[in-house]
Amino acid sequence: xxxxxxxxxxxxxxxxxxxxxxxxxxxxxxxxxxxxxxxxxxxxxxxxxxxxxxxxxxxxxxxxxxxxxxxxxxxxxxxxxxxxxxxxxxxxxxxxxxxxxxxxxxxxxxxxxxxxxxxxxxxxxxxxxxxxxxxxxxxxxxxxxxxxxxxxxxxxxxxxxxxxxxxxxxxxxxxxxxxxxxxxxxxxxxxxxxxxxxxxxxxxxxxxxxxxxxxxxxxxxx
Amino acid sequence: xxxxxxxxxxxxxxxxxxxxxxxxxxxxxxxxxxxxxxxxxxxxxxxxxxxxxxxxxxxxxxxxxxxxxxxxxxxxxxxxxxxxxxxxxxxxxxxxxxxxxxxxxxxxxxxxxxxxxxxxxxxxxxxxxxxxxxxxxxxxxxxxxxxxxxxxxxxxxxxxxxxxxxxxxxxxxxxxxxxxxxxxxxxxxxxxxxxxxxxxxxxxxxxxxxxxxxxxxxxxxxxxxxxxxxxxxxxxxxxxxxxxxxxxxxxx
Numbered sequence: 001x002x003x004x005x006x007x008x009x010x011x012x013x014x015x016x017x018x019x020x021x022x023x024x025x026x027x028x029x030x031x032x033x034x035x036x037x038x039x040x041x042x043x044x045x046x047x048x049x050x051x052x053x054x055x056x057x058x059x060x061x062x063x064x065x066x067x068x069x070x071x072x073x074x075x076x077x078x079x080x081x082x083x084x085x086x087x088x089x090x091x092x093x094x095x096x097x098x099x100x101x102x103x104x105x106x107x108x109x110x111x112x113x114x115x116x117x118x119x120x121x122x123x124x125x126x127x128x129x130x131x132x133x134x135x136x137x138x139x140x141x142x143x144x145x146x147x148x149x150x151x152x153x154x155x156x157x158x159x160x161x162x163x164x165x166x167x168x169x170x171x172x173x174x175x176x177x178x179x180x181x182x183x184x185x186x187x188x189x190x191x192x193x194x195x196x197x198x199x200x201x202x203x204x205x206x207x208x209x210x211x212x213x214x215x216x217x218x219x220x221x222x
Numbered sequence: 223x224x225x226x227x228x229x230x231x232x233x234x235x236x237x238x239x240x241x242x243x244x245x246x247x248x249x250x251x252x253x254x255x256x257x258x259x260x261x262x263x264x265x266x267x268x269x270x271x272x273x274x275x276x277x278x279x280x281x282x283x284x285x286x287x288x289x290x291x292x293x294x295x296x297x298x299x300x301x302x303x304x305x306x307x308x309x310x311x312x313x314x315x316x317x318x319x320x321x322x323x324x325x326x327x328x329x330x331x332x333x334x335x336x337x338x339x340x341x342x343x344x345x346x347x348x349x350x351x352x353x354x355x356x357x358x359x360x361x362x363x364x365x366x367x368x369x370x371x372x373x374x375x376x377x378x379x380x381x382x383x384x385x386x387x388x389x390x391x392x393x394x395x396x397x398x399x400x401x402x403x404x405x406x407x408x409x410x411x412x413x414x415x416x417x418x419x420x421x422x423x424x425x426x427x428x429x430x431x432x433x434x435x436x437x438x439x440x441x442x443x444x445x446x447x448x449x450x451x452x453x454x455x456x457x458x459x460x461x462x463x464x465x466x467x468x469x470x471x472x473x474x
Binding site for chain 1: 227288289291292293294295296297298299300301303304305307376379380381383384387388394397398400401406409410412413416417420421424
């Protein structure tokens, strides 16, 4: 088919461009999820520990989520004084979205730990810090990690918006196809790579989840 | 950040229904959003009901739904553009693709979350399958399903800005023209309007939810027991005997 030979030809000529787009996409798509995940743990802790924080924090996070990503990417350089083409604008914007998603699921996960288990751990002499890290957090992980999966896939897929502002990533392949008069090969390559990247990242989280929460499988097998 | 940040937004001359006035752009933006959510609901809602009720094809639906979330909206926009040419179709198609997964997965999950004992009881008193879906499962699952529609609407209204990139107007117009002209207040105006629109639509959905959902289905009719109490109750129910096998989400 002509389309496939076009695809192969495009890859042969523009292989380095495609690789560079993929590398940029890895950075602007995945770094925000990591930052957001790390930040969501203390915030989720605070929401569970201080119940009055729940409504204001979760309302704030859903308001943040309503800001269009494109707008956020455009407004951030004005606030943090970076260049409008700085990839870190995208990282900041996607971190905000990731955080908005993850605070809720982390709080839900930590809140879903059976209070009787926490009491049992306390009775066994666990001090609060150790109890949180070795009892509450692990038990919350299934919910927390399922939130992380959604946030990761969303982040990788949203990162292509950056191309509309002129920042790198797989979205560049879309705009390239657009500028070449709707030439499909770069668009299709960008789409496929973006989905593969999201699926691969998702798979990594699933594997980590299987490794760190073996009891969920034991229960399923029973 | 000075006062001029909001100058474009606060300029009364922009608040018109002329071609580039806020009025026109807001109507366009709302139109795309409504059309996309409606089409997505027509596709995803019956499918979610069917899969949720029969539990057939659930594996396919969940994974297809999750994979579809990974597809960048921008890529779909340009791909449909390459096939169908310039116009409204690519914009609506891209937004529909964005809205289908959340509606499909929440409809399915909502129906699956209905207590199997309730469905058994409905079957036991002689309801037909169709009646079970419309009179038992749907009302009980409605809070979750509406949550999915609400979520889809939020994503669509925020993403509809990309329509302007391919010349179809909407509030994204201010973002792209502002970027091209290095006119910051214009970008701010577009961003603020989209965010306000999103918040208003969110309020609309929560009002709809209060009207549509039965007070018995979302706990408004009963007093919330404390968390410890809920645990004690669920334990007692679990110990009382098999309740038809509660579905365990587990690694899913």
